[in-house]
Amino acid sequence: QKEVEQNSGPLSVPEGAIASLNCTYSDRGSQSFFWYRQYSGKSPELIMSIYSNGDKEDGRFTAQLNKASQYVSLLIRDSQPSDSATYLCAVNTGGAGSYQLTFGKGTKLSVIP
Amino acid sequence: DVKVTQSSRYLVKRTGEKVFLECVQDMDHENMFWYRQDPGLGLRLIYFSYDVKMKEKGDIPEGYSVSREKKERFSLILESASTNQTSMYLCASSPPPLGDNEQFFGPGTRLTVL
Numbered sequence: 001q002k003e004v005e006q007n008s009g010p011l012s013v014p015e016g017a018i019a020s021l022n023c024t025y026s027d028r029g030s031q032s033f034f035w036y037r038q039y040s041g042k043s044p045e046l047i048m049s050i051y052s053n054g055d056k057e058d059g060r061f062t063a064q065l066n067k068a069s070q071y072v073s074l075l076i077r078d079s080q081p082s083d084s085a086t087y088l089c090a091v092n093t094g095g096a097g098s099y100q101l102t103f104g105k106g107t108k109l110s111v112i113p
Numbered sequence: 114d115v116k117v118t119q120s121s122r123y124l125v126k127r128t129g130e131k132v133f134l135e136c137v138q139d140m141d142h143e144n145m146f147w148y149r150q151d152p153g154l155g156l157r158l159i160y161f162s163y164d165v166k167m168k169e170k171g172d173i174p175e176g177y178s179v180s181r182e183k184k185e186r187f188s189l190i191l192e193s194a195s196t197n198q199t200s201m202y203l204c205a206s207s208p209p210p211l212g213d214n215e216q217f218f219g220p221g222t223r224l225t226v227l
Binding site for chain 2: 031032034042043044045046049051088092100101103104105106
């Protein structure tokens with residue numbers, strides 16, 4: 001069973017701080033990595049995707065991938081109360097063109113005003 | 114604006130009933146997916162489809178079947194609903210390549226089986 005692990009939280013950070021969300025995965029062959037945000041009572045929406053080692057930045061969000069250590073992280077700078085949500089890490093372990101997308105159980109983030 | 118719609122937001126059924134959950138996407142996506150989401154268990158894949166009339170089992174297909182007669186529509190069928198199928202059901206679609214692209218989720222159907 002290919003696993004994707006996240007700390008369930010809740011992770012509480014003050015407004016304006018950096019929130020750091022982490023995800024580890026078990027399959028070294030994993031190729032594609034995604035972070036989804038899910039507000040309470042809503043469906044998931046994509047925040048970031050990352051496919052290569054290193055950092056990828058999009059506004060206040062930075063995804064970091066380290067395939068050697070098998071972890072992917074999401075940093076949220078200048079956290080806002082509107083960032084309070086559950087963040088899901090998803091990993092495609094099936095290789096290019098195949099489908100074995102496994103979701104972590106999510107980390108609940110709470111940004112305190 | 115991309116859109117995935119699901120036929121019902123809330124549904125209550127009785128044990129043993131046959132249940133149909135419908136999903137329609139307007140993005141001309143090849144790939145469509147059905148998940149269920151339960152507290153503490155996360156999102157789990159039931160079935161997916163990468164083309165019309167093509168389907169593949171996911172992690173938890175038991176008790177479910179699917180139908181994809183048209184590209185835009187993907188149906189999930191509970192042949193004989195049971196109480197352990199009470200859950201939030203989420204449909205999603207994505208463009209190719211399979212597994213390497215963003216999935217767009219519908220609003221979900223909260224199914225209660227009594």
